[in-house]
Amino acid sequence: MFLVIENLFFAYPGKNAPWILEAFNLSVARGEILGIAGPSGQGKSTLLRIIAGFERIPKGVIRLEDRIIADMSAHISPEERQIGMVFQDYGLFPHKTVAENIAYGLHRLARNERQKRVSAMLELTRMEALTNRYPYEISGGQQQRVALARSLAPEPKVLLLDEPFSNLDSQLKTGIRSEMKAILANMHTTCLFVSHDQNDLEAVCNRIQIMSNAPCRAGDAPPAPPV
Numbered sequence: 001m002f003l004v005i006e007n008l009f010f011a012y013p014g015k016n017a018p019w020i021l022e023a024f025n026l027s028v029a030r031g032e033i034l035g036i037a038g039p040s041g042q043g044k045s046t047l048l049r050i051i052a053g054f055e056r057i058p059k060g061v062i063r064l065e066d067r068i069i070a071d072m073s074a075h076i077s078p079e080e081r082q083i084g085m086v087f088q089d090y091g092l093f094p095h096k097t098v099a100e101n102i103a104y105g106l107h108r109l110a111r112n113e114r115q116k117r118v119s120a121m122l123e124l125t126r127m128e129a130l131t132n133r134y135p136y137e138i139s140g141g142q143q144q145r146v147a148l149a150r151s152l153a154p155e156p157k158v159l160l161l162d163e164p165f166s167n168l169d170s171q172l173k174t175g176i177r178s179e180m181k182a183i184l185a186n187m188h189t190t191c192l193f194v195s196h197d198q199n200d201l202e203a204v205c206n207r208i209q210i211m212s213n214a215p216c217r218a219g220d221a222p223p224a225p226p227v
Contacts, residue, residue: 001027001028001029002028002029002030002031002032002064002065002157002158002190003026003027003028003051003062003063003064003158003190003192004026004027004028004061004062004063005024005025005026005027005051005060005061005062005063006025006060006061006062006063007023007024007025007059007060007061008021008023008024008025008026008050008057008059008060008061008062009021009022009023009024009057009058009059009060010043010046010050010055010057010058010060011058020043020046021043021046021047021050024043024047024060026047026209028158028190028192029190030190031188031189031190032190032191032206032207033181033184033189033190033191033193033204033205033206033207034191034192034193034205034206034207034208034209035193035194035195035200035201035202035204035205035207035208035209036192036193036194036195036208036209036211037195037196037198037201037208037209037210037211038196038210038211039196040196042211043211044162044194044196044211045088045162045163045194047192047194047211048085048160048162048192048194050062050070051083051158051160051192052078052081052083052085052160053069053070053075053076053077053078053080053081053083054078056070056075057070057071057072057075058072059072060072064081064082064083064157064158065157069081081157082154082155082156082157082158083156083157083158083159083160084105084151084152084154084156084158084159084160085151085159085160085161085162086144086147086148086151086159086160086161086162086164087147087162088162088163088164088166088167089167090135090143090144090146090147090167091147092135092143092146092147092150093135094134094135094136095134096134097131097132097133097134098122098127098130098131098132098133098134098135098138098146099118099122099131099132101135101146101147101150102118102121102122102146102149102150102153103117103118103153104150105150105151105153105154106118106153106154117153118153121149121150121152121153122149124149124152124183124186124187125145125146125148125149125179125183126145126179127142127145127146127149130142139172140167140168140172141168141172141175141176144164144165144167144168144176145176145179147164148164148180148183152183152187152189156189157190158189158190158191158192159184159189159190159191159192160191160192160194161191161192161193161194161195162194163194163195163196164180164193164195165177165195165197165200166195166197173199173200177200177203177204178203180204181203181204184204193205
């Protein structure tokens with residue numbers, strides 16, 4: 001498997017804080033679009049933050065291409081993991097144009113290569129006509145496509161989508177779902193898609209896993225949550 005999570009435990013800091021994830025396991029194949037479903041409070045968004053490297057884990061192992069990116073002693077920084085993330089609110093920079101937002105993560109490329117990559121992402125997401133617009137000048141669906149383009153531009157090994165359609169009305173969702181699936185398929189992107197909307201997941205994903213936290217097994221209790 002391309003991305004593997006084994007026996008993961010996690011709790012946010014705080015005395016007697018409850019475990020959000022307990023003995024959690026997950027595997028994702030290369031190029032797979034995996035949907036993560038489940039009710040609020042099950043740790044879906046937290047799982048994405050852990051995979052991205054924004055949170056450290058007290059127990060468990062996360063492997064990407066057979067490389068350990070997180071365990072009890074190792075923690076590869078987010079910028080070194082080659083993992084992209086689209087947040088629920090898109091996280092676009094209001095003072096940057098569409099093109100500048102997409103180029104944000106490409107600072108390591110030479111200028112001409114950066115321009116080529118931005119142009120390719122604009123074409124892929126059909127945003128060429130809006131290159132010089134600012135986020136407040138475009139629609140929610142267009143903002144969502146810009147956020148997707150910005151995350152895909154650095155060619156991440158894994159893309160994480162956290163409720164990307166939650167700010168869109170039901171009528172707009174239909175077209176955006178099919179567009180996103182086509183874009184991800186075109187890029188052969190390995191993707192984890194979190195949503196509480198089963199219709200979103202069924203329209204975009206190859207496979208859906210229900211988020212559930214199994215209790216700790218006997219003899220396998222983790223260390224206490226951090227204080």
